[in-house]
Amino acid sequence: MELVLVVAVVLTAAMLAVGATLAVVRVERGPSMLDRTVAFDVLTTTLVGAVALEAAWSRRTETIPILVVLSLVGFVGSVVISRFAARERPDEGTGRGRADAAAEGAQRHQAERQERGAAVDTEHHGGSPDGEVR
């Protein structure tokens, strides 16, 4: 019985190692950032699998919180990189470049300041609800 388990653990470790190596090759080769993200996700999950394998072999339980943390961190990583890549193209989304967006932000800021200045009544400090700071 013990022998069956040893063989299974060794074979699983070998398969996990090969899978992780292939993922690393894709991380190195991947033409785009998103390919690398996907491959890195595979790497993270394989790492979780390796820690789980060790826990299953030695019956230790103190490594199991690591699994929770790793599975969450991998998710946050892929989502963040995806959002970053979605902003990569300058004319993405509304078709505005970075300079246009900056100009619009400055304009909005200016308009807001003027509006606020007009709303404050100099005689009645505190002013109307229109004058509240936004």
Add this chain to the structure above:
Amino acid sequence: MGGEPGWVTAVADALAALCLLLGGFLALSAGVGVLRFPNLLARVHAVTKPQVLGLILLLFAVALRVRSWPVVAMLALVVAFQLVTSPVAAHMVGRAAYRTGKVGPEDLDLDELPHGDDENESARGPSA
């Protein structure tokens, strides 16, 4: 663990060994898929499914080996996280790929967003 008859331990260990092998094989197939498949969407597809199922099998093997309820609860938490987050991450990656032009028309059988993406973006306005 101490009060169990011997055959329970034997059966649980055998099942754990089987789950380990299957999970390792699925992790390997995820690695092969991510390396061999031709375009990004195919890679996302190859990664997401075997990865989650393989991880579930490996964690099931841990549960069969350890056989204590607190550990099973934490492993269930990991499985739940994977089931919730993995489709979201795959969706985000695919959407980012489509929007940044990394998915060509030759990669798709059916493009349900032909030029529709930009129109939706402008309709939603600058806050979108």
